[in-house]
Amino acid sequence: MVWGSDKKMLDDGDPKKEDEEEEQELVEPLTAMREYCEQIQKLVKAREWLETCTDCVSLHPNTEEDCTEELFDFLHAQDHFMAHTLFESVK
Numbered sequence: 001m002v003w004g005s006d007k008k009m010l011d012d013g014d015p016k017k018e019d020e021e022e023e024q025e026l027v028e029p030l031t032a033m034r035e036y037c038e039q040i041q042k043l044v045k046a047r048e049w050l051e052t053c054t055d056c057v058s059l060h061p062n063t064e065e066d067c068t069e070e071l072f073d074f075l076h077a078q079d080h081f082m083a084h085t086l087f088e089s090v091k
Contacts, residue, residue: 030082037081046074
């Protein structure tokens with residue numbers, strides 16, 4: 001007679017398959033939080049500035065502008081918001 005995980009191992013033939021299914025169910029809290037943060041007004045504004053700069057730079061191929069400042073502003077605003085909420089979801 002076979003019990004517990006041994007039965008699953010004999011039925012499926014691949015114990016790794018079960019582990020992969022369990023891993024797929026996990027949700028990365030950082031990714032979920034980033035998606036939520038993008039809806040906050042301050043982050044929406046920073047993202048709009050970044051996209052505007054990117055569009056402008058892509059239209060002018062000979063410019064020296066590279067939107068680094070806008071990117072850092074967006075990432076800073078995102079990290080600032082997430083710092084207060086991310087660690088509440090960590091167990």
